[in-house]
Amino acid sequence: MSIKAKKILVISESIDINDSSGTKGRVALINNLVEAGFNLKVLHYTSKDIFLEDVDCVRIKERKISILYVLSRMERIFTRATKISLNPYLESWFGFSFTFFNDAKSIKKAVKKEIGNNTYDFVMTLSKGASFKPHYALLDIPEIHDKWMTYVHDPFPYHFYPRPYNWIQPGFRQKEQFFLEVSEKAKYSIFPSLLLKEWMASYFPNFLKTGIVIPHQSAEKDFPTQDFPNYFDASKFNVLHAGNLMKQRSPEGLIEGFKLFLHKNPEAKGASRLLLLGSASHHTEMLEKYKTDIPELYVSNGSVSFDMVYQLQQHVSVNVILESKSEISPFLPGKFPHCVEANKIILSLAPYYSETRRLLGDDYPYWAEVDQVEKIAAIIENLYQLWKQNPDNLNLNRSDLIEYLSADYLKKVLKSI
Template sequence: MKILVVVDSINIEDSSGSKANVALIHNLREAGFEILVHHFTRKDIRLKNIQTFNVPEIKFNPYYFLSRAQRVISRNLKINLAPFFEKKFGFSFTFFNDTNSIAKALKKESFKPDLVLTLSKGASFRPHYAVLKLPHLHDKWMAYVHDPYPFHYYPRPYNGVQDGYDKKEHFFREVSKKAKYSAFPSQLLKEWMGSYFPDFSKTGIIIPHQNAKYEIQSNNFPSYFDVSKFNLLHAGNLMKERSPEGLLEGFKIFLDKNHEAKNVARLILLGNASDHTEMLNRYQKEIPEIYANNGNKPFDEVFLIQKNVSVNIILESKSEISPFLPAKFPHCVEANKTILSLAPYYSETKRLLGENYEFWSEADKAEKISNLIEKLFQLWKQNPQNTFLNRKDLDEYVSVEYLKEVINKLNLKVK
């Protein structure tokens, strides 16, 4: 089977979305499918044993010149015209030029796929917009939807409304109608998006974020990490809506109750946390057992630490529901260390871990979080292997074999 993948970026260092996309691409190849990747990374990046094509940007196009003129005006006159144009057209001139560039490249492609898979990141969905312009691909198109879209369809506390929201909504309704298949990383996200765009409920399948093989380039631990300690790690961006206060306070209460833990327990937070800088600085100053790096670390370093901590933490926003499957979920499963899930009761992470999974709490329940950390600490003291996750069912769920089974069930007419 031949699969054409159209993707925003294959640079695993630029976002968790790109990491998830690259893992999916690798696993499709590992499953035995013939893969060609069209990407818009703006860097010459190659994937091992996979044919890639870096889509060139069109530079002789009205949208290109308009986007550059807008940047010059913004820089020199300090006038931000983006909200005005996005309200009028729904998207930026750069977005239109990028999607035209992708569509042009696809029109010239001689590769004859059995399936066209569009992957995106953040809130752009440029590959989807490009393929929407190409009706001859719609009968073999699978639109992968990694997050709710548009932004006003996010669950609370994410409650913003983007400029041109109505045009973005129209765009995604067209995607839901024209794509023969749709795919979602989580069951809850499929149900969530299907409530706004009913066609997704008819065409949707679940392809979870993948556990792809990744060779760590260096086994040297950074200076802030002592593998002999009881280490709890949260790796990932702490957005404004994703407050770490309950976790920080829970760790503080745990230390206050367990004085012997101060010599061996460490809470490590890696990732951009600019919205919580003051809070993190305050807790770090009071509690030296907390290490918070407000910025991005190389994936190689983060993955090495994930595999060698005692507990991996998945922190989500305080909400009634979290339909997302965090991109780091398969990394945490592969690390085989207990996952401390801080999420709403109705969340995909909790659903997968199971109704009776012990180490779950809502993100703001500091007292409960401290009790869970204490239980994990006591288990670790008895034997560090007691904190192994050991979930074969989850290993299989994010595996190549499961992915192959899902794709083969589509019964595509393979040439």
């Protein structure tokens, strides 16, 4: 069968790129599947009609004539009236909420109808966050398990995250059983990183047999050119971190490194800028103090539109990928493809064992642990001196990574199975 003839039914929890960074990654994968020549149909559970170019997209409607729907709404009304959430108790008993179960049933109904009328070579489930509703739905459709491709974007359940993440969800035993079944019943399991595949296989060994690594996809877009915001001066040496700063991702080491760089290079104060764009509510007090002390620091402490961030990534001097302090980071950050596309040096602040460092290479010089202040300062100083000589010295120039993140590589991987 030619690659052109292969038909894929994609069941995605969302295709609204504005609702999460995870959805941006899933849509990039869908777009590159089309670019690779696959014949796609997408069933999605987004709350509104959304259409993607060259893709047949159908919105799955929520079942509203069911006891689960009634129970989920009663739960919401109770919570709204009493300010008491029943979810922790319900998930402790059943593993998931009534809303989760009703959503999964809604997805199952739509999928069974679709496969009853059409034939597909693969059925791929995509999700976001910690829900995996399409995966749950397909467990109950055994007739397509032999063509099921399940996409595992993050560790699940939450207590399988590496430290410093220490979440334990209500109903964690039921969630473990759910994912054990996913690992055993899906024909193929897709992971965005090799380290994540190996990490999850340490809990669910069958993932080693079924696992395929397909990185977050590069899907360059032509956004309308916008005026730069007033906090950005393209003529300066700009170091940008774009993305939410979770509690476990402290920017303190980066800021201290930048501060030390300025102390050692006072002439750089008028020509340098550190930009932190994205929500940082867990670090507000610390960031406010640093903003007072370091005029060259800009903190948005709130979301910035994806198209603006994407444009800025193309025009800064250095893009930062900041991860948590840990022994290992099995994640491939969603911004990684955007930073590679931007063709700017990536300052990687990550554990020694991390997917970002693995891809950049052991000999990549612009890597440090997130709290290695002096090393971070030295790297920034080195990059600043290169920038002063010629800004083009800070081009990433990694054709191997461009290829790895491309539709062509995606096609090779899927053609090999």
